[in-house]
Amino acid sequence: MRTTGRAAVLGSPITHSLSPFLHRAAYAAMGLTGWTYEVRECDEAGLPAMLEAADWSGLSLTMPLKRAVLPLLDTVSDLAVAVGGANTVVFDGNARHGHNTDVYGIEQALAEAGIAAPRSALVLGGGATAASALAALRGLGVNAATLVVRDPARAGETAGVAERLGVALAVETFDKLDALLDVDLVISTLPGGAADAFAGQVARVPALFDVVYAPWPTRLAAAAEAAGGTVVGGFPMLLHQAVRQVELMTGRSDVPVEAMRAAGEAEILRRATLQRDD
Known part of the structure; x- marks a missing residue:
């Protein structure tokens, strides 16, 4: 179990991502005050440097990185190999482990x-x-x-x-x-x-x-x-893949699904309200 950590979501484009709201809600409910979760714009060309750039604990990957990351990993789960893509990287010392939580x-x-x-x-x-x-x-x-x-x-x-x-x-x-x-x-x-x-x-x-x-x-x-x-709809999929990511990155199984669901739904509603008001 990790009490501190640095995580992020990578992709391009990435500003629309709900992942920060889901992961940060989990950290808050779990009392993981030593964990942070960032949003980083990153395309395939920038991925190798991004993996090397900081002391990451975990990364969430969205398009176009899920397939591009595979040759950059030290280990890849059997499921990620079969599917041909990893949306999650967990760092253990200098080793990078790839997983697929979309399934x-x-x-x-x-x-x-x-x-x-x-x-x-x-x-x-x-x-x-x-x-x-x-x-x-x-x-x-x-x-x-x-x-x-x-x-x-x-x-x-x-x-x-x-x-x-x-x-x-x-x-x-x-x-x-x-x-x-x-x-x-x-x-x-x-x-x-x-x-x-x-x-x-x-x-x-x-x-x-x-x-x-x-x-x-x-x-x-x-x-x-x-x-x-x-x-x-797509939100339950996004929610549960994030739940599994939090489990993998923090090493904890008591991930607060409902707190994450509430945070994601609130952000979706906020965005929809802004669009209606524009």
């Missing part, structure tokens, strides 16, 4: 909503979050899934993840979407607004997990909810 975040978000055992699933998008979604599905017992992307030629890395996980993956394009929606769960990893055009089609699926957390609800989520489906 845990997705699993916990689905579990909170009562989605524990989908028989079939469709994933929209083919990037790093889609890879984590496939790992989460595998953890829930889904052995086959469909990936829907704009350009199948760019889905090679995610297809490789599916192969390493033992998930049989079909890759399709969005023009085929209507014929692919006879599934229990759709996971949209598309950025905000990118899935709007598919809201009417996806609404008929029993459950939707949309990784966007702001603005919320997305058009996709609103349509699914109006149709009576179970809808999960």
Whole structure:
């Protein structure tokens, strides 16, 4: 257990990150007055120097760093290897250990909503979050899934993840979407607004997990909810991946989930209020 530490979130762009609010709320509730959490703008080119720059205890990584960090680490967890990305670095002396907590975040978000055992699933998008979604599905017992992307030629890395996980993956394009929606769960990893055009089609699926957390609800989520489906937003995923990060970085298991949830929801509300007032 570490009573003092220096942590940060790295990425580009990074000013929108909710991670500082989540981690700092955890430190406050846990009495970790010796811990700090910073926000650092960092792209792939600047990552090696950033890893060397200070006496870090832990780092949270967002895009575009999750894959770029792998060759810079001393050890990488089996899950991060399988998924092809680490969103967490824990420092132990001079050693850097990489982990993936996104998968845990997705699993916990689905579990909170009562989605524990989908028989079939469709994933929209083919990037790093889609890879984590496939790992989460595998953890829930889904052995086959469909990936829907704009350009199948760019889905090679995610297809490789599916192969390493033992998930049989079909890759399709969005023009085929209507014929692919006879599934229990759709996971949209598309950025905000990118899935709007598919809201009417996806609404008929029993459950939707949309990784966007702001603005919320997305058009996709609103349509699914109006149709009576179970809808999960991106905030629970973000919350639970941060919970696991705090555990890994501090070495403590008594992480205050509800204090972190309240802090994140308050900041989302504050930002939404500011946007309405502009």
